[in-house]
Amino acid sequence: MESQFPIIQIMNEQGCIVRSEYREQITKELVMTMYRHLIRTRMFDRKCISLQRQGRIGTYVPYEGQEACQVGSALALRDGDWMFPTYRDHGAMMTFGRSLTQTLLYWKGRTEGCIPPEGRKIVPPSVPIATQIPHAAGTAYAEKRKGTKNAVIVYFGDGATSEGDFHEGLNFASVFNVPVVFFNQNNQYAISVPITRQMKSKTIAQKAMAYDIPGIRIDGNDIFVVYFETQQALERARNGRGPTLIEAVTWRYGAHTTSDDPSKYRDQEESKRRRETADPIKRMERFMQQEGWWDEKWANQVQEEASVEIEQAVAEMERYPKANPADMFDYVFAQPTWTIAEQKNAYFQWKRGIEG
Numbered sequence: 001m002e003s004q005f006p007i008i009q010i011m012n013e014q015g016c017i018v019r020s021e022y023r024e025q026i027t028k029e030l031v032m033t034m035y036r037h038l039i040r041t042r043m044f045d046r047k048c049i050s051l052q053r054q055g056r057i058g059t060y061v062p063y064e065g066q067e068a069c070q071v072g073s074a075l076a077l078r079d080g081d082w083m084f085p086t087y088r089d090h091g092a093m094m095t096f097g098r099s100l101t102q103t104l105l106y107w108k109g110r111t112e113g114c115i116p117p118e119g120r121k122i123v124p125p126s127v128p129i130a131t132q133i134p135h136a137a138g139t140a141y142a143e144k145r146k147g148t149k150n151a152v153i154v155y156f157g158d159g160a161t162s163e164g165d166f167h168e169g170l171n172f173a174s175v176f177n178v179p180v181v182f183f184n185q186n187n188q189y190a191i192s193v194p195i196t197r198q199m200k201s202k203t204i205a206q207k208a209m210a211y212d213i214p215g216i217r218i219d220g221n222d223i224f225v226v227y228f229e230t231q232q233a234l235e236r237a238r239n240g241r242g243p244t245l246i247e248a249v250t251w252r253y254g255a256h257t258t259s260d261d262p263s264k265y266r267d268q269e270e271s272k273r274r275r276e277t278a279d280p281i282k283r284m285e286r287f288m289q290q291e292g293w294w295d296e297k298w299a300n301q302v303q304e305e306a307s308v309e310i311e312q313a314v315a316e317m318e319r320y321p322k323a324n325p326a327d328m329f330d331y332v333f334a335q336p337t338w339t340i341a342e343q344k345n346a347y348f349q350w351k352r353g354i355e356g
């Protein structure tokens with residue numbers, strides 16, 4: 001199966017274009033836009049880890065290493081499209097138009113962080129694994145029935161493919177031929193469970209065969225292949241040609257969340273090695289250097305601009321009070337169920353107890 005679903009690249013690890021038919025479409029303007037987003041996305045992630053360590057935001061989910069997957073796929077979207085992210089996809093959300101401040105408010109536990117940005121169909125991140133997949137397929141069905149040209153992208157991890165929701169979503173989308181792109185980031189771990197213990201199949205892309213839809217396996221650290229393959233899948237979706245499953249093979253360098261210690265379940269040398277050989281940003285820099293498009297002064301300016309934007313967002317986030325724990329219970333349903341009402345009572349009783 002691995003030979004039927006090879007990992008496709010447009011740019012190899014050395015930053016060379018290996019599929020010349022794309023050469024003309026890779027303009028300097030596109031590359032500069034991509035690079036700006038990659039840098040902003042990575043700097044934001046690192047800032048969040050330090051904010052979490054200082055107790056200025058809550059538990060945080062890092063995505064460092066997966067930036068090409070998130071930026072490349074989000075840049076392929078059009079304004080009217082829908083995005084269904086997970087807790088790890090705020091890089092994609094910010095690229096598609098969610099503000100940095102709102103993203104920080106989400107991680108601070110403020111409900112403001114869950115409100116979709118004005119004019120953008122970005123659904124709040126799904127923390128329960130794979131539950132967003134049938135929602136995305138249903139939304140695509142609604143767009144189809146309305147006769148629009150809007151498409152849907154839904155993100156999920158390798159672990160999510162073991163959930164019933166993944167299979168239900170793909171089956172529904174295939175039967176009703178709806179405009180959805182299933183974008184899998186195969187970072188090869190579901191918390192501490194490696195992909196080899198997650199599934200017997202050699203690839204995730206091959207699971208598309210069961211639903212008779214296209215399945216593509218790409219190098220998730222090559223932003224060009226992510227961008228162009230997502231764009232083509234979205235195009236098929238818009239033109240009535242149904243769903244696509246994309247498996248983007250990647251790696252998270254850091255911990256699953258800030259409350260996880262990856263040294264307990266994997267060799268840290270592996271992340272170090274991948275950082276040196278397969279990093280999505282370094283690869284883009286190698287490409288720009290070979291093209292003669294690399295400009296140190298411009299690159300410093302990109303970092304400077306990102307830093308100013310991030311610091312402003314942090315300052316805005318800090319003007320908001322701490323999260324109110326009552327929100328956790330009050331915003332699940334319009335009318336609270338008795339179970340939630342009981343949980344809320346129990347929480348505040350406990351809190352009063354420890355506060356004396």
Ligand SMILES: Cc1ncc(C[n+]2csc(CCOP(=O)(O)OP(=O)(O)O)c2C)c(N)n1
Pocket residue numbers: 088127128129130156157158159160161187189190191256
């Ligand atoms: C339905 C459900 N079961 C279990 C969990 C606990 N959980 C949180 S993250 C995670 C691993 C998910 O792995 P993957 O889908 O590969 O995504 P990644 O975190 O690697 O991006 C699990 C099992 C959950 N959030 N939801």
Ligand SMILES: [Mg+2]
Pocket residue numbers: 157158159185186187188189190191
């Ligand atoms: Mg994973």
